[in-house]
Amino acid sequence: MEKFILKYFILIRTLIAIAIGVVISIFLIYLISKDPAFSLRSFFLGPLLSRSRLANVIETASPIIFCGVAISVAFQAKQFNIGAEGALYLGAAVGTAFAVSTQFPAFIHIPLVLLVAGLTGALWGFIPGILKAKWKASELVSSLMLNYVAYYLGLYLINYHFRDKNAGHLVSHRLPKSAWFSQFIPDTRIHWG
Secondary structure (H helix, E strand, O other), X not given: OHHHHHHOHHXXXXXXXXXXXXXXXXXHHHHHOOOHHHHHHHHHHHHHOOHHHHHHHHHHHHHHHHHHHHHHHHHHOOOOOOOHHHHXXXXXXXXXXXXXXXXXXXXXXXXXXXXXXXXXXHHHHHHHHHHHHHHOOOHHHHHHHHHHXXXXXXXXXXXXXXXXXXXXXXXXXXXXXXXXOOEOOOOOOOEOO
């Protein structure tokens, strides 16, 4: 029995945390909502009621899942770098800038954009390691702080160098068709990238 508990402790602990979160969410919905039954139905079933809503959930969750996978690699090496969000954001901004400013055939353009974005994120992820090796700085704290630097650096790049001034809001210039991924699910924004 003890081996079973030890073996599945992390899974059980995670399931308990999720259950507590769901119970607290339900409690808060009952406290705040004028129609708790409708709110709970919308909360749990809303994303599943239409194809576009489910696509929005997948579209929003995908970067978070990839960041979680990236962080799990560092955690397995007993390194607590939590800078995946900053690396993702800065890699996306630099990859977008590269895609907008270059022209190649699609079979070359997409891999090059991915390579540039990935290398940017990887180089950004090395900074906390260098800080730890040279000055014994905590990689946890430095990677967390660098997330904000990456966020604002990405905003700066897009806002001042690659902004589409004809758009009514902050967006980059449109990517050339050669840098577009093909759609994974038709009529959604979910693509192979």
